[in-house]
Amino acid sequence: MPALEQQTNFSGLAAQVAIARVARMLSEAGVEHPGRDARILTAAALSATSAGLLLDPGRTLDDEEGRALAGFARRRQAREPVSRILGRRDFYGRSFRISPSVLDPRPCSETLIDAALEVVRDTRWDGRRLRIFDVGTGSGALLLTLLSELPEAEGMGTDVCADALAVARENARMLGLSGRARFAEMRSLAGFEQTFDLLISNPPYIPSRDIESLEPEVRFFDPRGALDGGVDGLEIYREIASDLPRVLHNGWALFEVGAGQAQDVAAILGAPGSRTWTDLGGHTRCVAVKTLSVDRS
Numbered sequence: 217m218p219a220l221e222q223q224t225n226f227s228g229l230a231a232q233v234a235i236a237r238v239a240r241m242l243s244e245a246g247v248e249h250p251g252r253d254a255r256i257l258t259a260a261a262l263s264a265t266s267a268g269l270l271l272d273p274g275r276t277l278d279d280e281e282g283r284a285l286a287g288f289a290r291r292r293q294a295r296e297p298v299s300r301i302l303g304r305r306d307f308y309g310r311s312f313r314i315s316p317s318v319l320d321p322r323p324c325s326e327t328l329i330d331a332a333l334e335v336v337r338d339t340r341w342d343g344r345r346l347r348i349f350d351v352g353t354g355s356g357a358l359l360l361t362l363l364s365e366l367p368e369a370e371g372m373g374t375d376v377c378a379d380a381l382a383v384a385r386e387n388a389r390m391l392g393l394s395g396r397a398r399f400a401e402m403r404s405l406a407g408f409e410q411t412f413d414l415l416i417s418n419p420p421y422i423p424s425r426d427i428e429s430l431e432p433e434v435r436f437f438d439p440r441g442a443l444d445g446g447v448d449g450l451e452i453y454r455e456i457a458s459d460l461p462r463v464l465h466n467g468w469a470l471f472e473v474g475a476g477q478a479q480d481v482a483a484i485l486g487a488p489g490s491r492t493w494t495d496l497g498g499h500t501r502c503v504a505v506k507t508l509s510v511d512r513s
């Protein structure tokens with residue numbers, strides 16, 4: 217058997233041997249956490265959890281499991297993220313389906329969830345049902361997390377990508393939230409006439425010229441439309457800001473921002489007294505502004 221084929225033939229191997237072999241392959245491909253990823257992928261090929269595998273490291277892979285692991289290992293070797301190989305990502309304690317059409321939700325976006333929950337807790341909403349609007353919803357991770365955390369709220373997620381909206385709808389169904397979450401294809405806030413209390417958005421914010429220098433996991437596997445924020449990375453913030461007063465009356469708008477963008481985004485939003493939140497790495501990740509009170513009648 218040729219060396220490469222032998223390296224990726226996992227049938228009949230004990231799980232711990234397969235893990236070591238996959239870890240070596242991934243390490244040679246420059247993957248950052250080869251051991252961790254090898255364990256997760258081997259567990260997935262065996263339809264086990266990583267914890268279950270720890271208790272039974274001598275479990276042998278049969279032919280089908282060996283083939284599945286070989287496929288997973290080759291994909292990770294080509295720098296496809298583990299979450300994309302498995303089609304799932306955990307976010308704020310819940311599991312979301314992801315597809316090639318959606319951004320892989322990032323742990324740093326949990327800062328926006330914490331910020332939104334803080335704002336909701338600190339604001340008087342006059343007893344009305346909170347209405348949340350998520351611009352660029354992707355997998356729906358942000359909107360659906362907030363609706364799960366706020367059982368009295370309802371919301372709408374929009375995106376320019378119809379395939380992303382199909383994933384968001386499926387996640388809403390799986391989380392039992394279809395009754396409180398609506399989705400629509402729309403660019404920014406163009407022509408939108410309804411009003412909301414809380415607007416959240418994690419728009420594409422990478423300057424176009426920087427995309428080529430991103431990690432392969434991001435550059436080749438996140439959709440370009442979820443990354444590219446135009447020449448300076450701020451184009452979508454400008455689009456949303458220009459229509460904000462129309463859809464958000466006496467409410468809060470919270471935006472995720474990229475490294476070093478907080479001041480520019482606060483300036484684009486234009487409202488005095490913006491608030492910011494930092495992620496666990498100390499980077500400002502979320503900028504929020506309160507819109508002025510406007511008579512709704």
Ligand SMILES: C[S@@+](CC[C@H](N)C(=O)[O-])C[C@H]1O[C@@H](n2cnc3c(N)ncnc32)[C@H](O)[C@@H]1O
Nearest residue numbers: 319321352353354375376377403404418420442
């Ligand atoms: C960075 S991703 C965020 C996805 C999801 N909200 C999250 O945090 O995981 C940005 C999303 O915005 C969508 N998008 C890009 N430009 C848009 C625009 N002008 N209006 C609405 N959605 C847009 C993309 O298709 C993509 O799904």
